[in-house]
Amino acid sequence: AQTVTQSQPEMSVQEAETVTLSCTYDTSENNYYLFWYKQPPSRQMILVIRQEAYKQQNATENRFSVNFQKAAKSFSLKISDSQLGDTAMYFCAFMKGSGNTGKLIFGQGTTLQVKP
Amino acid sequence: NAGVMQNPRHLVRRRGQEARLRCSPMKGHSHVYWYRQLPEEGLKFMVYLQKENIIDESGMPKERFSAEFPKEGPSILRIQQVVRGDSAAYFCASSPTGVGEQFFGPGTRLTVL
Numbered sequence: 505a506q507t508v509t510q511s512q513p514e515m516s517v518q519e520a521e522t523v524t525l526s527c528t529y530d531t532s533e534n535n536y537y538l539f540w541y542k543q544p545p546s547r548q549m550i551l552v553i554r555q556e557a558y559k560q561q562n563a564t565e566n567r568f569s570v571n572f573q574k575a576a577k578s579f580s581l582k583i584s585d586s587q588l589g590d591t592a593m594y595f596c597a598f599m600k601g602s603g604n605t606g607k608l609i610f611g612q613g614t615t616l617q618v619k620p
Numbered sequence: 621n622a623g624v625m626q627n628p629r630h631l632v633r634r635r636g637q638e639a640r641l642r643c644s645p646m647k648g649h650s651h652v653y654w655y656r657q658l659p660e661e662g663l664k665f666m667v668y669l670q671k672e673n674i675i676d677e678s679g680m681p682k683e684r685f686s687a688e689f690p691k692e693g694p695s696i697l698r699i700q701q702v703v704r705g706d707s708a709a710y711f712c713a714s715s716p717t718g719v720g721e722q723f724f725g726p727g728t729r730l731t732v733l
Binding site for chain 1 (some may be wrong): 662665679
């Protein structure tokens with residue numbers, strides 16, 4: 505069975521600085537997807553970034569980038585130039601790439617507070 | 621293009637009553653997923669449906685919970701004889717295929733008194 509672990513329950517960062525959120529996962533699959541979702545106080549789940557396991561290049565989306573280490577089964581999220589609107593809970597998630605099951609397996613979440 | 625719609629947004633039930641949660645996927649999406657989020661926890665997968673078929677219900681409690689996605693109309697998550705432990709936020713997500721990005725609705729917050 506796949507598991508996703510986020511070892512940082514809470515983090516804080518000063519506005520405009522950079523912060524990295526950690527995520528590790530366990531799987532025997534070779535084909536899979538990894539995601540970071542953001543859940544602000546509104547509780548809406550918003551996709552931040554995705555990574556296909558077969559791609560060696562780390563995904564980037566504006567101020568958000570990942571450090572995907574497949575051998576180490578690590579998938580950290582870096583937020584550059586942090587903004588107050590980045591304050592939210594962040595979830596790392598895993599999805600198998602085959603087998604006709606599209607379920608997401610989420611980590612426990614990291615609460616990020618961006619301070620002015 | 622409207623996003624995933626869920627209603628009601630808030631639902632209050634007394635113990636023993638039934639709760640019906642509705643989810644309308646994005647246009648063109650035939651894959652629907654339900655997740656439950658307990659307070660201060662991550663989302664837990666419950667069930668995956670594709671028009672009229674249950675593909676994976678490995679996360680559904682064995683009793684009192686059922687889900688459907690009829691040919692016409694929204695997907696329904698039904699909880700019979702609710703108990704206080706069912707209080708949670710229930711999220712629906714949809715996708716155009718069975719893999720890749722899922723688009724989430726705003727959730728239904730169920731409170732059982």
